[in-house]
Amino acid sequence: MVRDFLILKMSKKYPEKRIIVPRFNEASGFYTTPQRSKIMSKIRGKNTLPELAFRKALYAAGYRYRIDYKRLIGKPDIAMPKYKTVIFIDGEYWHGKNWEKRKPNIKTNREFWIAKIERNMQRDQEVNQELKQLGFTVFRFWETEIKKNLNSCLTIVIEHLNEMQRSTK
Template sequence: MSRISGGDTKPEIVVRKLIHGMGFRFRLHVKNLPGKPDIVLARHRKIVVVNGCFWHGHQGCVRSKRPATNVDFWNTKIEGNIERDKLNKATLEEAGWQVLVVWSCETKKPEQLIDKLKRFLLPEP
């Protein structure tokens, strides 16, 4: 696990490129916000968090299957991540931020992801 990268993952870079291509500018991993969110659009008070399906327990996703060995460790690890994610999201929303969670499996379908990002980032007409 020590070799697992915490930032600049492929799914995160895909989302960044799409958001940048839409004309938005953003900050990465802002340390003074709960959970150091992946993408922060401060001007719009919006945050995009890119979660790995395995590490954050994406319900119903093939990639979130838990290992059959060392079950107690993995259940504790992943359940802890899920609880921390819920707490961070709630704290951010209480502070007036809008939060969008993008799962790594969603980056495999760019057309659908672009639609999701547009609905979140662009104002209603």
């Protein structure tokens, strides 16, 4: 099994200026209501329902994987080192789906949230680029894609994995 491709930190300098996200605290002028805090505390960063559904389907199809794989940059939701394939299942809000439409709708703590989401989007691109340079195929699906079209998302990945299997024989 090949292990020399594993990297913990991005080594490449990117030409694009890194977006700075301000600290989210009262000293910085950001405030939150108790109700908002309660809502935000329920949001999970891993083992979301779409991730669980995709992993279950992938496992049922006979493929094995690692979850939240810390040995690779970006900590992919699903990593398949044997196939040099990683899968991210991104939340629409956090990763900026339809960002130009959604951006004007942010009403509270705009300075923080706009910078935060734009930095997430920038980081996604950096991670994709770094993983591709390491020879990985990167799949990114929106959570709603998984919820609405699990089978078509799964088919895309399985076709790729089957192709990888054929090419290694």
